[in-house]
Amino acid sequence: MPTYGDLRQWESAPVEGSAGAARGMTNVLVSLADELFAITVPRDWRGSAAASSRTSSEQISDHLDDLVAEMAAVRRGLHLAADALVGLERGVAEVESLAHRWQFRLGDDGSVTDVSGPVYLDPDKADEYRAERQRQCDELVDRIEQLMRRADAIDHELGEVLSAALSSSYTVSADGDLGEAAAAGELAVGTTLLPPVQGGRPGDAAGWWDALSDADRARVIAEHPDWIGNLDGIPFAARHEANVSLIAHTRQQLVAEQSRLEADLADNWFGGTFTTDDAALEMVRDKLASLDAVERTLAQSRPPAPDGRMLLMLDMSHDRAMSAISVGDPDRADHVSVFTPGLGSTVHGSMEGYDGEVAGVRRSAVNELQRIGRGSETVASITWVGYQAPQNRDGFWEKLYDFGQSEDTVFDATSAQRGAIRLVSFYNGIDASRVTDPHLTGLGHSYGSTTQAFALQQSTGVDDAVFFGSPGFGTSNSDDIHVSGGRYLIEAKWDPIADVGHFGVDPSHLNKITHISSGETTLPDGRYLEEVTGHSAYLKSGSTSQYNIAVVVAGAPEMLVTGDNSGFGDIISWPLPVAHN
Amino acid sequence: MSSEYAVRIAALRTTASTAESAADQIHPLRPVDGLRPAGAAIPGSRSAALLASVGSRWAERLTSLEADFRRHANALKVAATQYEVNDAEAAAAFDASYAGSLSSWAYR
Structure with missing residues (x-):
């Protein structure tokens, strides 16, 4: 389980870079489709050796199908994670900015500490001041909770894709159509929209929304408008x-x-x-x-x-x-x-x-x-x-x-x-x-x-x-x-x-x-x-x-x-x- | 096992070289290096550790795939050579046999 200190270091760009690397490898393998077709038994070749060669080339084709599908699935998972991480980065930047402006320190363990120092308070306004400080502290706590929740969801989804890859769950029957194998791998990976926390405070909703990617926000509005229509803390x-x-x-x-x-x-x-x-x-x-x-x-x-x-x-x-x-x-x-x-x-x-x-x-x-x-x-x-x-x-x-x-x-x-x-x-x-x-x-x-x-x-x-x-x-x-x-x-x-x-x-x-x-x-x-x-x-x-x-x-x-x-x-x-x- | 066969030896050699080309294209792929940045970008996550495992798994599978292509290429080349040898031997045997027939016919 990552800490808030870990989240401060999370970056989307390297993850997208790895998605690009996976895409590059997938493309190389998909481009072998012609070779794969060519190495199947020459048309005029018949006989026992031809049969053995056919078996060999079919095995290569099957392995390639599965690897292409697996790489495509992981690439998609990485891309979606990178997209989600853009939102998470924005959420972290927002809470850090608020903490700085409001004079709170955020600990790597997610703790929120008032560092405003002693202030002279008009006795008539002391309660308002303390209430406002508490409100700000609560909002920071809520936002960090939502960032941790979002980070956990991103990690969980990517982890599921990677675990599936490790357990050979992306096997396909594409018969050497490597483009089809890649498409099947991509299709096998989707994202589940993380709903807002039930019964939360406006700071929870704001933290949740801030940590969503633009694509996820658009999906929420299109697919779950009821989640946010009356949710205080959402823009x-x-x-x-x-x-x-x-x-x-x-x-x-x-x-x-x-x-x-x-x-x-x-x-x-x-x-x-x-x-x-x-x-x-x-x-x-x-x-x-x-x-x-x-x-x-x-x-x-x-x-x-x-x-x-x-x-x-x-x-x-x-x-x-x-x-x-x-x-x-x-x-x-x-x-x-x-x-x-x-x-x-x-x-x-x-x-x-x-x-x-x-x-x-x-x-x-x-x-x-x-x-x-x-x-x-x-x-x-x-x-x-x-x-x-x-x-x-x-x-x-x-x-x-x-x-x-x-x-x-x-x-x-x-x-x-x-x-x-x-x-x-x-x-x-x-x-x-x-x-x-x-x-x-x-x-x-x-x-x-x-x-x-x-x-x-x-x-x-x-x-x-x-x-x-x-x-x-x-x-x-x-x-x-x-x-x-x-x-x-x-x-x-x-x-x-x-x-x-x-x-x-x-x-x-x-x-x-x-x-x-x-x-x-x-x-x-x-x-x-x-x-x-x-x-x-x-x-x-x-x-x-x-x-x-x-x-x-x-x-x-x-x-x-x-x-x-x-x-x-x-x-x-x-x-x-x-x-x- | 069929006792009949037909083959174009040149086609086998071309196919072998295609398989070698495929192996050559696979050879430079470095999945561990490709996935390492993602793992480093999400410290503390479960996915970071899994990415390293996936990178290793892909490296093994690509090595295996490359080897499969090369084995296939070698097998095709061996078969082509064997066909050539067999053909030569068959031709020689044929010639020898046929020439003997001609001789006996010619001298009849």
């Missing part, structure tokens, strides 16, 4: 390609399921009264509508347009479809934002609308960057409907049930906590999939801000976070929200949800939160921005709140319009006692 361009390729197949499966459920219901005298078929049919129809919504959203613009849409996630494995779509390229953008919506969010009902609003935020961020002379910086904005957001349910009794019992309700934190697990992975996947981390901003609205807040209690790589219309952070201590930059809160007038403080205290009353305005304002350059009120207008184009969100996304906090817009709801939501951080 989004590959995820987009995989997810787009899955739409048609997913639709076929859903249509078939819809037909089956419709037939079952039609055959049942009681309809769906005593079964769950009617509910299941409704879910399938919603998922089909979700695919329509995704396709319509993607159709608005495609890469390489600067605002090209990319399908970063498409997941039909839960009751409701989940998806994430970016405007702009999150693999390359300097600034990336992730918008997490709240109550009632669905792909079929909300994606197009949110995409339009998120595109507006991105447009504003790009405009503001241009205004301050940073027009070369790029922005990608993501709408993340990547969790089962609670849904509005009709009827008094359903609402009462939700309040008391159901986890799929805005009154319960379960959806937010479960969503946060997925959101943490998605955030970390952004950094893990890139060579350089972007300036990453989390945008959470309503119940989505609670989901975001639960996520940011973990290590995520998020730099800035904006919470708007938030019913609470799931904590009453703002220090629990780990971001390296700022925590920003927007609360519009007459937004009752922002005052309920259902998940922890009303965030309006937390310290170490920067309150940014949603009221009308005139900017120093004379532009007028309008006020928004209520719970659902924070992303309105031309509003102060949208402007503020955009400048946070652009990494330009000096341009913020601060100030809170507290109202009567904040007075009655004031916590007793008030000693919250």
Whole structure:
């Protein structure tokens, strides 16, 4: 079993060189085909000696067939190994580069040691710093694990080819057709794609992907798009390609399921009264509508347009479809934002609308960057409907049930906590999939801000976070929200949800939160921005709140319009006692 | 064993020289040298050790194949020579026998 120190020395070029040498020897032997034909018994030669000579030449031919096939197989094995080693070299170079940049030392035994030395830490940022160091260390550990796994797979596959050669497994019956023997040998050797590790972290996925050759990556997208479509840590361009390729197949499966459920219901005298078929049919129809919504959203613009849409996630494995779509390229953008919506969010009902609003935020961020002379910086904005957001349910009794019992309700934190697990992975996947981390901003609205807040209690790589219309952070201590930059809160007038403080205290009353305005304002350059009120207008184009969100996304906090817009709801939501951080 | 044969001795010699040519082409092949760089490029791997074994195996097989071609060539040359000798002896015997017949006929 090789060590990581061994892997540092592994090289593809000499292996390809040996494949070339094997090819050269194979070609020499294949070129003997004419000679082999010539040494068979001359046509006019008959008799006992001729028979002996024929036997002799046939034996030579058989030996040559087998040797040619064996050499061709080993040549192919070496070539495939060399191709795979190119990916492995890239993976090693990537992890070495990251370790150097992040100031970690990688041992030959695969150990990761922090060599950053003593640093002065602002006490308020110490936790964030340590969490970030741990996140970086974990990513390096995960990447090395994946490199070792990949190296083991390459060694195993080549070893199998070589063992087969040593046990004479490449015998062929080519009757002296040496070209056929060589082809048979080559055909006997293939590669098995190494799947990503199950249940791994984004660093595992990134390490796995980095160590794949270009040919293997293309094969993964073509043959196993389901492996990577929703796998955090994989570059989004590959995820987009995989997810787009899955739409048609997913639709076929859903249509078939819809037909089956419709037939079952039609055959049942009681309809769906005593079964769950009617509910299941409704879910399938919603998922089909979700695919329509995704396709319509993607159709608005495609890469390489600067605002090209990319399908970063498409997941039909839960009751409701989940998806994430970016405007702009999150693999390359300097600034990336992730918008997490709240109550009632669905792909079929909300994606197009949110995409339009998120595109507006991105447009504003790009405009503001241009205004301050940073027009070369790029922005990608993501709408993340990547969790089962609670849904509005009709009827008094359903609402009462939700309040008391159901986890799929805005009154319960379960959806937010479960969503946060997925959101943490998605955030970390952004950094893990890139060579350089972007300036990453989390945008959470309503119940989505609670989901975001639960996520940011973990290590995520998020730099800035904006919470708007938030019913609470799931904590009453703002220090629990780990971001390296700022925590920003927007609360519009007459937004009752922002005052309920259902998940922890009303965030309006937390310290170490920067309150940014949603009221009308005139900017120093004379532009007028309008006020928004209520719970659902924070992303309105031309509003102060949208402007503020955009400048946070652009990494330009000096341009913020601060100030809170507290109202009567904040007075009655004031916590007793008030000693919250 | 058949007691009948037909042969073109020149064709046998040509075939023998073709077999020798094949052996000559095999002779310079050095599989151990060819595979050594790959083994050295993946230290610590199981494949590195296996590559050395495969190189040795190929060297043995190529040596054996070369020898087979040369043996075959030699056998053809020996056969050609033997045919020549046999033909000469047969011709001589024939001539001797035929000449005796002619003599007896001529003198009859």
